[in-house]
Amino acid sequence: GESVGLHLPTLSVQEGDNSIINCAYSNSASDYFIWYKQESGKGPQFIIDIRSNMDKRQGQRVTVLLNKTVKHLSLQIAATQPGDSAVYFCAEATGYSTLTFGKGTMLLVSP
Amino acid sequence: EAGVTQSPTHLIKTRGQQATLRCSPISGHTSVYWYQQALGLGLQFLLWYDEGEERNRGNFPPRFSGRQFPNYSSELNVNALELEDSALYLCASSSRLAGGEAQYFGPGTRLLVL
Numbered sequence: 001g002e003s004v005g006l007h008l009p010t011l012s013v014q015e016g017d018n019s020i021i022n023c024a025y026s027n028s029a030s031d032y033f034i035w036y037k038q039e040s041g042k043g044p045q046f047i048i049d050i051r052s053n054m055d056k057r058q059g060q061r062v063t064v065l066l067n068k069t070v071k072h073l074s075l076q077i078a079a080t081q082p083g084d085s086a087v088y089f090c091a092e093a094t095g096y097s098t099l100t101f102g103k104g105t106m107l108l109v110s111p
Numbered sequence: 112e113a114g115v116t117q118s119p120t121h122l123i124k125t126r127g128q129q130a131t132l133r134c135s136p137i138s139g140h141t142s143v144y145w146y147q148q149a150l151g152l153g154l155q156f157l158l159w160y161d162e163g164e165e166r167n168r169g170n171f172p173p174r175f176s177g178r179q180f181p182n183y184s185s186e187l188n189v190n191a192l193e194l195e196d197s198a199l200y201l202c203a204s205s206s207r208l209a210g211g212e213a214q215y216f217g218p219g220t221r222l223l224v225l
Contacts, residue, residue, distance in 0.1 A: 008151070034213055036216075041224070042218055042219075043115075043153070043203075043216035043217050043219050044203075044215050044216045046215055046216075049213050089153065091113055097167070098144065098156050098159050098167050099144075099156070099214060101146075101153050101154040101156075102153065103152070
């Protein structure tokens, strides 16, 4: 979703649930996408990336899905843990351009 | 392997002063990127350096400038500081010139302008 000012979209889940964080990107020509996790007071941490010639990629407990038709990217986290609580950013790039970041979604995991 | 390092971790300046922030990329990375993250907001792209050259610049005034040294480390300079420059400044590095490679971030420098 879109954030307004200081108000980030927030997803609250219980420990052990699966989480799905969504991102709508703007440029239909974007061909590279990344998900980052940012914990409070730290720099963003790379989670997983995907190129536009794929529609799904899996990592350890995470899956990224890409739907180019509707310009939508999602991050699925399996068996969410309290340590997954953070702000998650998607980012897109086109060819040789720099990354453009979305505004972020806050994930809150309660024990 | 050491990650991206930034110094200082915190910096306090007064309005009108100049700030210099430093970044060392991951060994082997030639591209360095600078971002500004104001409180509660997303990452705004500032500058991209590769092989000592400025490759791209975000929508920031000229008082934001930088350079990249032969060892690929980088400096961000902010002149004539304004209160709204208070933010977390993040440096990232990647392994080649082309976009489409993952950028790895440092812990950031938190700049406070009084």
